[in-house]
Amino acid sequence: MISGEAGEECGVIGVLAPGRPAVPMLLDGLFTLQHRGQESAGLAVWDGGDDIATRLGMGLVGDAIGGQVDGLGGSLGIGHVRYSTSGASSLANAQPIRGRRRGRTPFAIAHNGNLTWVPGPGGTDTRRLATLLAGVHRPLGAAMADTLPLVSGAYSLVAMADGTLYAARDSYGFRPLSMGVLEGGGWVVASETAALDALGAEFVRDVEPGEIVEFDVRGTRSYRFGGGRSALCVFEHVYFARPDSVIDKRPVYEVRRDCGAALAREAPVEADLVMPVPDTARIAALGYAEESGIRYAEGLVRNIYVSRTFIQPSQAQRQGGVRLKLRPVEHVVAGRSVVVVDDSIVRATSARQVVALLRSAGATRVHVRVASPAVRWPCFFGVDIRVGDDLAARHRTAEEMGRLVGADSLAYLSADALVSAARGSMDLCTACFTGDYPTADSRREATW
Ligand SMILES: O=P(O)(O)OC[C@H]1O[C@H](OP(=O)(O)OP(=O)(O)O)[C@H](O)[C@@H]1O
Ligand SMILES: NC(=O)CC[C@H](N)C(=O)O
Ligand code: SF4
Ligand SMILES: [Mg+2]
Incomplete structure (x- = not known):
């Protein structure tokens, strides 16, 4: 019998909208991504102060967080809709996950995908990744570049710290992640282009497999930490994604x-x-x-x-x-x-x-x-x-x-x-239909 965790789909969104509030955009984006996760929802925003505020709740976006956002300012934020398997479907496991690195400002992270291996102590796959990131005493982008090559599996991530929005995609690019430019300036990153459209943003490009992109008021920077054979999930086209x-x-x-x-x-x-x-x-x-x-x-x-x-x-x-x-x-x-x-x-x-x-x-x-x-x-x-x-x-x-x-x-x-x-x-992952797994460890695990 196979032991691997079956994963889940989720939706992620990140917004950097200098001079405008991020929360209404995050909510609109999460409503548009609702089909990707219906168990819990959350958002994290930074208003220029010392902390990142999070709002998390169980259920659909409106029920989960719609009533908790009054007065929540800040032009930088990330959001998540969850469909669980790594850990219970509970408020404790809702995302985004906020962390604080010793001697540094806080950060927050939201994850779509399933990590098949993360070094270190327990919790959901995303929480283990957040713990790893918290242990690296460098800016979050550098911490991600150090840490992501150490984990295996599928991830499309959005993260934020120190006034910067980050987006990253595993080196196979299993889950989609697209970036767009907001009308009036600023950036949005989301699991699906439909969320960009809902915000009136213009699609710029997909985050590449094995790429980290940083967005701040000065512009964008990109780093590569992996690449090679791509394996975009064909099931996104079959079922998960929206037709628009x-x-x-x-x-x-x-x-x-x-x-x-x-x-x-x-x-x-x-x-x-x-x-x-x-x-x-x-x-x-x-x-x-x-x-x-x-x-x-x-x-x-x-x-x-x-x-x-x-x-x-x-x-x-x-x-x-x-x-x-x-x-x-x-x-x-x-x-x-x-x-x-x-x-x-x-x-x-x-x-x-x-x-x-x-x-x-x-x-x-x-x-x-x-x-x-x-x-x-x-x-x-x-x-x-x-x-x-x-x-x-x-x-x-x-x-x-x-x-x-x-x-x-x-x-x-x-x-x-x-x-x-x-x-x-991109090359496609078709493994659930064909048994042709893109990674050697999954090939071994699937042979039962
Ligand atoms: O063989 P099964 O285990 O039943 O899974 C497949 C079915 O589940 C999905 O529909 P779902 O009701 O999730 O969503 P939809 O309304 O978007 O089609 C999918 O579209 C199929 O209809
Ligand atoms: N659905 C997701 O992609 C959520 C990420 C993570 N695996 C969790 O269980 O929370
Ligand atoms: S194609 Fe199938 S096996 Fe591959 S990532 Fe998608 S759902 Fe999973
Ligand atoms: Mg159906």
Whole structure:
């Protein structure tokens, strides 16, 4: 049995807006990144004084911190939305994490990704990293340059100290991180370009794998501490990111539509209607419908007040979530054969319930089409995909998966088609689909 921690997704944002308050921008950015983490939220701001103020809370951004920010000034700040696995889903583990280095001013750090190895004492992966940074008696940028080569795994980080905003990305570049310039001057760094857009910022470029970027009132500086083979997570395109974001020059919308179209070519089937499992699969279903010529319809309604289910921390919550989240539209579905497109199947929580819902609403045939390959391998780099029950397809063919979920047929997109749709300038990590891990330690760990 594998021992590695499965990771999580999160959203991070950093703002340096000289002469303007950072907090409203941080909140807008965090709302835009809400889909990346729904367990806790937080922000840290510096108003030019001796300390960094933090506000942390459990739940969605509005509930967690919306009521705690009155009077919180400062033009430099960072923020985080969390989806836990390294440590409990608790206020104590919410981010940003504030630290103080002996003899120096405080710093704060926020992390998206999963560290597979951090030297030193316990706590969440991010807290262990913060402890390491606190032990280095140099400016935070230099401390990061010394420390980051010592840790393994996936991280896109934002940090702040001494009036400077920092951004860093691990040398594989697993998680996205983009920087933009604010209207009226200043900088924003965020997990997704959609957060830059929400602030009216202009995209400048992605933080490169193995790069640290510093932002202060004098401008920006960049240091490289690593590089080589890149491994951008293809699952960002499949599921995590918003469709209005652009990752490594590839618009997520276009990637999902191309995946749906390729799926229609690779796995055609006769049917009356094509419909998505909302929300994430909508665009892939549209691509399937356009390519196949089969009419697109919305046969499932998603309750927008229920969170994304895949990123819930327990299976009981995930099952309950799907039950409340999706309902069939009987007058669309009854008496019709349908192709139902989902972006991915991991634990098959959604697919099992979706097929049953469509049959209960009178569908004559239910063909499941999945706009990514079968997930057969665990992730160590920031997405909560583990061995065991988590991987419904681990030892099942597509036909057996079809039987498991009760469909008339089930087919996946090929890995080649996914890579050709998603590929920008970076190499992609496809390990959970292909078993081709970018790092030697994860290759060893995954061979159980
Ligand atoms: O096989 P499973 O373990 O069920 O996981 C896959 C499903 O989970 C995700 O949906 P989710 O409800 O998280 O979010 P969405 O509304 O953005 O599609 C994903 O889009 C699939 O529908
Ligand atoms: N979701 C994240 O990326 C959070 C980072 C860290 N692994 C934590 O558990 O808090
Ligand atoms: S294993 Fe899968 S989910 Fe994890 S980083 Fe690689 S592509 Fe992304
Ligand atoms: Mg879904």
